[in-house]
Amino acid sequence: MVQKVLAGIDVGGTTVKMAFISEEGTIHDKWEITTNQKEDGRYIMQEAAASLKARQEKMNFKIVAAGVGAPGFIDVENGYIYEAVNVGWKSYALKEELEELLGVPVVVDNDANLAAGGEKWKGAGEGASNLLAVTLGTGVGGGIIAGGEIIHGQSGMAGEIGHIASIKEGGARCNCGKKGCLETVASATGIARLGLEAVQREQQGFLQSVLKENGAVTAKDVLDGAKKGDEVAGQVVNEAMEHLGFALANLSNSLNPDIIVLGGGVSRAGSFLLDKLRLEFKKYAIPKIAEDTKINIATLGNDAGVIGAAWIAKQTFIEKGA
Amino acid sequence: MVQKVLAGIDVGGTTVKMAFISEEGTIHDKWEITTNQKEDGRYIMQEAAASLKARQEKMNFKIVAAGVGAPGFIDVENGYIYEAVNVGWKSYALKEELEELLGVPVVVDNDANLAAGGEKWKGAGEGASNLLAVTLGTGVGGGIIAGGEIIHGQSGMAGEIGHIASIKEGGARCNCGKKGCLETVASATGIARLGLEAVQREQQGFLQSVLKENGAVTAKDVLDGAKKGDEVAGQVVNEAMEHLGFALANLSNSLNPDIIVLGGGVSRAGSFLLDKLRLEFKKYAIPKIAEDTKINIATLGNDAGVIGAAWIAKQTFIEKGA
Structure with a gap:
């Protein structure tokens, strides 16, 4: 049977961390790929989406919503990156692109905020x-x-x-x-x-x-x-x-x-x-x-970001039904 | 025709300020009564409720919900006053009593918080x-x-x-x-x-x-x-x-x-x-x-409290439908 999961994605300057996380906050699978900084980071989300889809199929999961933590200056409401110097993005409609690539609703927030969310959901601040x-x-x-x-x-x-x-x-x-x-x-x-x-x-x-x-x-x-x-x-x-x-x-x-x-x-x-x-x-x-x-x-160490990303996806699309 | 209004109530050590305020934030009527500090303030809300009901009838208004700003240490979720030294209350179920007296839903918050809410709704921070x-x-x-x-x-x-x-x-x-x-x-x-x-x-x-x-x-x-x-x-x-x-x-x-x-x-x-x-x-x-x-x-000066009280009543019972 296919298992429904949240995708948590934590974009950093060196790696993109990803995880499939249940609605209860259990990490079913996690992995990372190298952040492709070429051409102002334009391949980063394409590569992340390809990796998520391949893994989803292989593991028999179905992503229902995704959360993305990103560094830099973000319009959270629209999932739009004004600038993320570490990964090369500038004026980038991240939410829009990833929703198209994955076919599920996506919410974007600042990586430090989502690390806080992760610790609140499943970490020291549970x-x-x-x-x-x-x-x-x-x-x-x-x-x-x-x-x-x-x-x-x-x-x-x-x-x-x-x-x-x-x-x-x-x-x-x-x-x-x-x-x-x-x-x-x-x-x-x-x-x-x-x-x-x-x-x-x-x-x-x-x-x-x-x-x-x-x-x-x-x-x-x-x-x-x-x-x-x-x-x-x-x-x-x-x-x-x-x-x-x-x-x-x-x-x-x-x-x-x-x-x-x-x-x-x-x-x-x-x-x-x-x-x-x-x-x-x-x-x-x-x-x-x-x-x-x-x-x-x-x-939670390095997992705080992906757990927080899954938490915000859950909060936004499941609890509030946005 | 009867006009529906929010009741905004601001309880202080000297006076209880009250107002009938529309959902749009217009003050239709405002007045105050002296805070009756006798017997640990047990008559304060009775007198306020009597005043509100008399005024409501006279002016042909109908209160749909009430907000109360109170000083002191409050359990906002339950509208319960742990202690309000200025008015004499201690371990007092304000929300419960006023809901019984008025027959409408009541929300209670700290007076300084509601003054902030008033300025946000209709004041300098509109x-x-x-x-x-x-x-x-x-x-x-x-x-x-x-x-x-x-x-x-x-x-x-x-x-x-x-x-x-x-x-x-x-x-x-x-x-x-x-x-x-x-x-x-x-x-x-x-x-x-x-x-x-x-x-x-x-x-x-x-x-x-x-x-x-x-x-x-x-x-x-x-x-x-x-x-x-x-x-x-x-x-x-x-x-x-x-x-x-x-x-x-x-x-x-x-x-x-x-x-x-x-x-x-x-x-x-x-x-x-x-x-x-x-x-x-x-x-x-x-x-x-x-x-x-x-x-x-x-x-808003002295009106901030009653306007903020009406705002929180609106936000709690009309916008969120709690």
């Missing part, structure tokens, strides 16, 4: 109606779910948690054009930069030996050093978590989420990081918010 | 789907609308913009139990306090003569002084707007609203205040957010 997802990677990404819905804002820019202002004067330059954004101090890049600055200033301890050996300091070095009790590394982690705690507490004071989910490479430091973050969070949160808001590490 | 409302009065209140819906959060505490942390170290004590909340520096009370501190420190100018004459400094004195070009008063207003701009920019970086609507007594300083706020906002907002986000003064 069942939460109000969730903040923060990804501490090369940058700081985010997604906000309130009242069970992704918050998009006026022009789809909502969730840009990484660009919350953290340092009022003299902060480092950010890619967004401002200075002192959260991203400049709490991303992997930011933590590495703070680590390098600290060891150049202090000239001692674990980070100094790392710097001598490798000629560079990574965020992982800083986190490993802090875990081992190195003082300089510990101060850097405290500083990063102070800024993150301040930003997340203030967002929580306004949005009252059930849970904050931390993902991305930096979050692999796990409970060591969470303990520090919770301490800073409590300093700045309204007492009841400080008490009630859970902060946990994301559990 | 037509906006994403709106932040901030009331600069004795305290700093707020309401957040995203994707056309009021954001409530996990336990109905969303929108507490006044308790965003503004001063990390050494801030003034706030009623919420924290120190350095936005409310301690940007409310009328906060501005008056900063004004008094400034004139005691500087001992000069307009505020000093006010202090000598009246033995006190009010927020209005500070704002009037700043408008006249008094240096000390000007610095206080700048300080308050710096904190407000920082908080609102960071919230906007995350929520991407169409518009921020400022209400409350302090906002009567009008464009003088807006100009200063916009300047600070731009410092901390993502460039595109800084460019796109409108900041305006609320236009």
Whole structure:
């Protein structure tokens, strides 16, 4: 018998991740193909659709709806990509093309929003109606779910948690054009930069030996050093978590989420990081918010995107019947 | 012919404001009665219902649904008041009682949220789907609308913009139990306090003569002084707007609203205040957010609450057919 599934598609600069997911959120099959960046990415969705259709036939599935997570600046209502620098798209009617290719309804959203949706549906925030997802990677990404819905804002820019202002004067330059954004101090890049600055200033301890050996300091070095009790590394982690705690507490004071989910490479430091973050969070949160808001590490890893994409397809076409 | 109307009810510590409002948002009739605080406020809704029914008959209206804005801590889903200190209610099934009294469906929400809803429906934010409302009065209140819906959060505490942390170290004590909340520096009370501190420190100018004459400094004195070009008063207003701009920019970086609507007594300083706020906002907002986000003064004044109450009744019982 043919089994009905949702297709979850997560488009990144390197790979396109895909999965067949049941309405209950079980991954039946997942795989990925290389992102074909040729000619402004015009073959990406053709190749993804061909792969989905071949796999569907082989596995005896029937796709009923598809969700796509994409990076960049998106008109979610129309599934239209204004620009996605990482994959080469500009002014691209993604939803329209993929609906034609697959013959099923398609919904498109920002990849960070869908990662939040994935964690809400089947991850660390399972069942939460109000969730903040923060990804501490090369940058700081985010997604906000309130009242069970992704918050998009006026022009789809909502969730840009990484660009919350953290340092009022003299902060480092950010890619967004401002200075002192959260991203400049709490991303992997930011933590590495703070680590390098600290060891150049202090000239001692674990980070100094790392710097001598490798000629560079990574965020992982800083986190490993802090875990081992190195003082300089510990101060850097405290500083990063102070800024993150301040930003997340203030967002929580306004949005009252059930849970904050931390993902991305930096979050692999796990409970060591969470303990520090919770301490800073409590300093700045309204007492009841400080008490009630859970902060946990994301559990879905690289699957968050495809699961979130299936979730939004389910929510859009099955639950709301759009 | 009998005309169908929505009843908008705004319960405060001093008065209960009521209005009959059409589905299009036109106020056909509005009036208020004194809030009867006797016996933990148990007569308040009885008296309001009696007043509504008498007026309905006299004016030949027919109430089809009612919305109630109430202060305090509310279970919005069930229209249940955990506690509303200002009016005496504790563990009170407001929705249930009023539905019985009026014989129409009733929805209850926080008064600050409904003031935001009023401004969104018929005020400064007319037509906006994403709106932040901030009331600069004795305290700093707020309401957040995203994707056309009021954001409530996990336990109905969303929108507490006044308790965003503004001063990390050494801030003034706030009623919420924290120190350095936005409310301690940007409310009328906060501005008056900063004004008094400034004139005691500087001992000069307009505020000093006010202090000598009246033995006190009010927020209005500070704002009037700043408008006249008094240096000390000007610095206080700048300080308050710096904190407000920082908080609102960071919230906007995350929520991407169409518009921020400022209400409350302090906002009567009008464009003088807006100009200063916009300047600070731009410092901390993502460039595109800084460019796109409108900041305006609320236009509905004391009617925002009843209009918002009618709006939520319309949205709940007519548009969604709950």
